[in-house]
Amino acid sequence: xxxxxxxxxxxxxxxxxxxxxxxxxxxxxxxxxxxxxxxxxxxxxxxxxxxxxxxxxxxxxxxxxxxxxxxxxxxxxxxxx
Numbered sequence: 302x303x304x305x306x307x308x309x310x311x312x313x314x315x316x317x318x319x320x321x322x323x324x325x326x327x328x329x330x331x332x333x334x335x336x337x338x339x340x341x342x343x344x345x346x347x348x349x350x351x352x353x354x355x356x357x358x359x360x361x362x363x364x365x366x367x368x369x370x371x372x373x374x375x376x377x378x379x380x381x382x
Contacts, residue, residue, distance in 0.1 A: 317329055344352070 316325070317332070
C-alpha cells in the first residue's frame with residue numbers, strides 16, 4: 302500500500318471511530334447507507350453467501366405469513382382484512 306494511501310486510510314478509520322458528535326454520526330450513517338446502495342467494489346463469494354444466509358430467514362418469515370394469510374382467508378373476505 303502506498304504511503305499516502307495508507308495515511309488516507311488511517312485518517313478515514315480514525316474519523317469513522319469518532320462517533321460522539323452529531324455531525325460525525327450523521328456522516329458515518331450516510332456513508333453506511335451509501336455504501337450499501339452503491340458499493341465501490343464487488344462483493345466476494347463469502348459476502349454474498351453471508352447476505353443470503355441473513356436474508357433467508359427474513360424471506361421465510363414473510364413467505365410463511367403470506368401463506369397463512371391466504372390459507373386462512375375466506376372466499377368472501379378480503380386478504381388484507
